[in-house]
Amino acid sequence: MKFEGSIFRYGANIDTDVIIPGTFLVTTDPKRLAPHCMEGLDPDFSKRVQPGDMLFVEENFGCGSSREHAPISIKACGVSCVVAKGFARIFFRNAINIGLPILICPDAVDAAVTGSKGKVDTDTGSIDVDGKTFSANPFPEFITNIISKGGLMEYVKSRIADQKSL
Amino acid sequence: MALDQKLGWRIRNGIRNMEGMIIMGMTMTEKIIAAHAGLEEVKPGQLVTAKVDKIMAHDITGPPAFNELRKHNLESSVEPGRIALVLDHIVPPKDIDSTLNCMAVRDFAKEKGIEDFFDIGRGGIAHNVLPEEGLVVPGDLVIGADSHTCTYGALGCVSTGMGHTDIAAAMVLGETWLRVPESMLFTYNGKLGKYVSGKDMILATIGKISVNGADYKAMEFIGSAIDALPMEQRFTMTNMVIECGGKNGLMRIDQATREYVNARTKRDYEEYVSDDDVKYESYHEFDASAIEPLVAKPFSPDNVSPVADVKDVKVDQVFIGSCTNGWLDDLRQASYILEGEKLAKGLRLIVIPATMGIYQKALKEGILDAFIDAGGVVSPSTCGPCPGLHQGVMGPNEVGVFTTNRNFRGRTGHPDARIYLASPYTAAATAIMGTITDPREI
Numbered sequence A: 001m002k003f004e005g006s007i008f009r010y011g012a013n014i015d016t017d018v019i020i021p022g023t024f025l026v027t028t029d030p031k032r033l034a035p036h037c038m039e040g041l042d043p044d045f046s047k048r049v050q051p052g053d054m055l056f057v058e059e060n061f062g063c064g065s066s067r068e069h070a071p072i073s074i075k076a077c078g079v080s081c082v083v084a085k086g087f088a089r090i091f092f093r094n095a096i097n098i099g100l101p102i103l104i105c106p107d108a109v110d111a112a113v114t115g116s117k118g119k120v121d122t123d124t125g126s127i128d129v130d131g132k133t134f135s136a137n138p139f140p141e142f143i144t145n146i147i148s149k150g151g152l153m154e155y156v157k158s159r160i161a162d163q164k165s166l
Numbered sequence B: 001m002a003l004d005q006k007l008g009w010r011i012r013n014g015i016r017n018m019e020g021m022i023i024m025g026m027t028m029t030e031k032i033i034a035a036h037a038g039l040e041e042v043k044p045g046q047l048v049t050a051k052v053d054k055i056m057a058h059d060i061t062g063p064p065a066f067n068e069l070r071k072h073n074l075e076s077s078v079e080p081g082r083i084a085l086v087l088d089h090i091v092p093p094k095d096i097d098s099t100l101n102c103m104a105v106r107d108f109a110k111e112k113g114i115e116d117f118f119d120i121g122r123g124g125i126a127h128n129v130l131p132e133e134g135l136v137v138p139g140d141l142v143i144g145a146d147s148h149t150c151t152y153g154a155l156g157c158v159s160t161g162m163g164h165t166d167i168a169a170a171m172v173l174g175e176t177w178l179r180v181p182e183s184m185l186f187t188y189n190g191k192l193g194k195y196v197s198g199k200d201m202i203l204a205t206i207g208k209i210s211v212n213g214a215d216y217k218a219m220e221f222i223g224s225a226i227d228a229l230p231m232e233q234r235f236t237m238t239n240m241v242i243e244c245g246g247k248n249g250l251m252r253i254d255q256a257t258r259e260y261v262n263a264r265t266k267r268d269y270e271e272y273v274s275d276d277d278v279k280y281e282s283y284h285e286f287d288a289s290a291i292e293p294l295v296a297k298p299f300s301p302d303n304v305s306p307v308a309d310v311k312d313v314k315v316d317q318v319f320i321g322s323c324t325n326g327w328l329d330d331l332r333q334a335s336y337i338l339e340g341e342k343l344a345k346g347l348r349l350i351v352i353p354a355t356m357g358i359y360q361k362a363l364k365e366g367i368l369d370a371f372i373d374a375g376g377v378v379s380p381s382t383c384g385p386c387p388g389l390h391q392g393v394m395g396p397n398e399v400g401v402f403t404t405n406r407n408f409r410g411r412t413g414h415p416d417a418r419i420y421l422a423s424p425y426t427a428a429a430t431a432i433m434g435t436i437t438d439p440r441e442i
């Protein structure tokens, strides 16, 4: 997948309560979650973000709760992908599972400021920030396999189908 | 988990050469993951597929997990035996949305014949219910759709939190994929001072290594101060490993573990011990006798300082409860301080026993009287104010002292509410004085 958009640049240790506060956990409806994405950090974020825009963040992005509402709300408000210096473990799995494209590339994050123009090719891992090109760290094959199947549940379905055909 | 006998022996006793010396040492975490992956050895960084013994979901994460199953036509493949469902986050429900969530879990449990379903009145907070009901035993591999699933590690098992899609997948496959974590060793020697507890030990740890100091890693806790801790305070420590980014946290099995488990379950279990020669990724030592009552200041669990440094901060609400500190032992500690006292003027106290079982024991012991006599309120078992969902949501600029595990901005309600994390002793002392108070001064 190829994306192009403006970059929103934030710092380290952004937790899931800031991404989507607990009050909204009663639903997983993307339409209801989107207007509250990143509310705790940047109350206008969901109004300013345009389809295709990208989040560039530092270490431990998505730390805290296991709520999948966090990546769902990010995807639902139009963010095309998240480039980080690092992701918290549960957020990493959740993003892969629901098909929110994520990449790890500290140099690209350092090169970006809010308003930078970003281009990302998730197939090659190439990240372009204001004309400078970087390469994301590749994911293990097992994880690329889940991504290419279209998320975890599709992977599970193919596993079940394999078992039945044995 | 039933294990091939030869493989089980080799994992427990280590892979040895002809002289009987261990060739490759493994940590407890590695051994438990190896056993569930059906492998003789695993190494940190390795990706494995492992069988799971127990899968937990609650009223917030269960319904979306069931939706995933439905959406992908996988509902009929669910294996009910290993699933535990607990209504805990918003119970009794506060509005139609939360009622619908409870109904969805109740219906799913009925439809699938899930026996380990804990409805309102039967359970409490999942992380306290599962150990209390004997659903988790040493050597288990447990996953749950909640980040504090790491709590059960105090029993000498591997348990970790995931999102609801991972949980849905495991409900079908009975297994999950895992990256074998590097293990960090934390040693606490010496005797804890009076009014200092497991909560202060884990706050000291998080303060030292930071909120991502254990990202993706296993935290193994040992030492004479751990041996001396009652089980409930051990759970308080493993509960908060996620606050350092840890994948799991665990303790070695001893007499206290066996007594706790044997009183609650008839299940057989395996005791895994880290090999002596094993190399940890890092070593961290604490002198337990030097640990003071601590708080984590807003807005991060690693923003730790001695209570003495924040002693003039005026407090609006004290909350004693949550999966971290809603245990019977915690209520005993707090009531010991509050017995015969009155709350400071203008301060509110909310107490929530973590499970209905704990509630009933506290009631019989007369502990709850101390809170009510002082002017506090005791609510039925639920997560309550911890995630800011109901039963004491914080308003703008209000200050709280909570015995919970997280004080992120907006966690407990308004983004400008300020929460200090503390032990039950410190919370109770604060409730009397109205400003953050060192329990040793009461």
Ligand code: SF4
Binding pocket: B089, B125, B127, B146, B148, B322, B323, B324, B382, B383, B386, B387, B404, B405
């Ligand atoms: S008490 Fe708080 S931390 Fe524990 S499970 Fe409930 S919401 Fe999560």
